[in-house]
Amino acid sequence: MLDIAVAYNRYAFLGYEFLTWLWFVVEKDRDFLAAIEPEMTTLGLGNRVVLENRIQEAIESITIKGDDAGLEEGLLALRKGAVVTELNLVYRIGEQEWRITVKGESFNITNLKTPEIGAIETREDIEGFLLEKVYLYEKIVRLIDKLYAGFLRHRLSADWNKRVLPLLKQWIHE
Amino acid sequence: MGILSSTVSITRYRVDGKIEAPVLESITTGLAKNAIAEIDDEASEKSVGWTSLENPFRPDFSGSSFVIGAYLVFSLRIDKKTIPAKIVKKHHQIALARRMTDTGRDHLTKSEKQEIKEGVIQGLSMRIPATPNVFDVLWNIEGRSLWFYSTQKAANEELETLFAKSFKCNLIRLFPYTVAELAAGLSDAERDALATLTPTRFAE
Numbered sequence: 001m002l003d004i005a006v007a008y009n010r011y012a013f014l015g016y017e018f019l020t021w022l023w024f025v026v027e028k029d030r031d032f033l034a035a036i037e038p039e040m041t042t043l044g045l046g047n048r049v050v051l052e053n054r055i056q057e058a059i060e061s062i063t064i065k066g067d068d069a070g071l072e073e074g075l076l077a078l079r080k081g082a083v084v085t086e087l088n089l090v091y092r093i094g095e096q097e098w099r100i101t102v103k104g105e106s107f108n109i110t111n112l113k114t115p116e117i118g119a120i121e122t123r124e125d126i127e128g129f130l131l132e133k134v135y136l137y138e139k140i141v142r143l144i145d146k147l148y149a150g151f152l153r154h155r156l157s158a159d160w161n162k163r164v165l166p167l168l169k170q171w172i173h174e
Numbered sequence: 175m176g177i178l179s180s181t182v183s184i185t186r187y188r189v190d191g192k193i194e195a196p197v198l199e200s201i202t203t204g205l206a207k208n209a210i211a212e213i214d215d216e217a218s219e220k221s222v223g224w225t226s227l228e229n230p231f232r233p234d235f236s237g238s239s240f241v242i243g244a245y246l247v248f249s250l251r252i253d254k255k256t257i258p259a260k261i262v263k264k265h266h267q268i269a270l271a272r273r274m275t276d277t278g279r280d281h282l283t284k285s286e287k288q289e290i291k292e293g294v295i296q297g298l299s300m301r302i303p304a305t306p307n308v309f310d311v312l313w314n315i316e317g318r319s320l321w322f323y324s325t326q327k328a329a330n331e332e333l334e335t336l337f338a339k340s341f342k343c344n345l346i347r348l349f350p351y352t353v354a355e356l357a358a359g360l361s362d363a364e365r366d367a368l369a370t371l372t373p374t375r376f377a378e
Contacts, residue, residue: 011351081377
């Protein structure tokens with residue numbers, strides 16, 4: 001395994017590509033999502049997408065935020081060579097809803113909101129509340145891991161250049 | 175934002191190494207030995223240590239109280255005294271004037287001024303209470319995974335240092351490369367492809 005500090009910078013692009021691909025999958029490949037997580041009702045883009053375009057030494061950053069924000073600007077940025085560096089997602093199973101922001105470079109998770117659960121009223125409630133919370137955190141984090149593993153299967157095989165990348169480019173430029 | 179908050183931030187780690195047996199006893203000892211020390215009446219400007227999730231201002235790890243189901247749940251506390259620069263400047267000037275009056279001199283050397291400033295900061299640190307910041311930790315020993323409920327760089331660095339000191343094990347941050355290497359179950363061919371991977375160009 002590579003030195004951690006070296007690997008962090010060297011492979012940051014892999015996280016950006018994952019989020020860019022994930023946006024495409026959310027929009028265009030529902031079958032893939034259903035195969036990854038059969039109990040999923042929906043996985044959609046949330047209220048924040050951050051993209052970055054590196055032109056030589058300069059970095060151009062584009063942030064799209066707001067619940068009903070149009071994503072055309074994001075697609076336009078992709079057309080100009082940007083990649084997604086941060087993505088907010090909304091995940092639903094039946095009535096339950098999770099919101100999560102994933103950062104491409106670090107895989108840090110921010111603004112994670114799980115479905116509502118009962119409140120803590122007594123000291124004795126803490127343990128049960130905590131275990132339920134952790135179960136809900138793990139559910140969404142495991143989903144992200146499964147999606148990333150699915151992305152890697154494509155990305156690290158000939159399938160990426162032969163099949164996935166042409167479809168992705170077609171989506172970006174359509 | 176702690177583990178019980180309605181919205182959380184998480185940095186994920188893989189625990190690298192083996193905790194000395196008996197595991198729970200070693201962990202209890204590591205937590206207790208490195209529990210947060212109060213610095214309110216001391217000259218120290220910063221204190222970093224473990225504390226309890228339920229009562230972060232009275233750390234107690236007795237009776238495996240930090241074991242919840244398959245998880246170990248506790249917190250990292252960072253206490254820091256921040257003295258406003260203007261207060262330091264005021265007291266520094268008062269102390270400089272006093273020294274000149276006491277010695278009957280009209281000039282102090284650079285090193286004397288520095289020494290007086292250090293004394294002023296030390297004196298103020300004794301009087302100013304530390305601001306505590308508490309960050310929760312969720313450790314799954316079996317799964318060798320640890321979640322830290324903060325993405326602040328400085329807090330993560332403190333966690334990594336204190337964890338290594340307390341449990342003689344290292345934490346490996348999970349980011350795109352380390353997840354691929356450690357947790358994605360890659361085949362040898364996929365690992366080889368990863369080693370030589372270069373960025374994709376999406377734009378035409």
